[in-house]
Amino acid sequence: MKSILATIVALGQVYLLMPLTAMADVPMNLTDANTSLGEIGNTTGMGGAEDLTTVIGNLINVVLGVLGIIFLVLVVYAGFLYLTDQGGGEKAKKAMKLLTTAVIGIVIIVAAYAISNYVIGAMVAVTT
Incomplete structure (x- = not known):
């Protein structure tokens, strides 16, 4: 064998x-x-060749995608901290604070995406 x-x-x-x-x-x-x-x-x-608005839009999408991945990692880490607290309360408080901060961050990211999408759409409409 x-x-x-x-x-x-x-x-x-x-x-x-x-x-x-x-x-x-x-x-x-x-x-x-x-x-x-x-x-x-x-x-x-x-x-x-692509025009400037397309390049800027692609760059913004990449940056916001990376920020979304960071949000996901923070949520998973906060969940891990919360689940491994073992009743002490210290890790649970830290996890809830981290989760709250991450949710506020994703709200800001989604708002930034909406604003940038609107601005780039308006720029394209004005230039064409």
């Missing part, structure tokens, strides 16, 4: 360390490569 397992592990390591080759059509010069990449970008909708 051990020899079969050792053989499987050894063959698995050989397979993972073996270089993989791809049969790809290589463009003949740099102009062909740029043309091919441009066609692929246009097909996927990522070919052209």
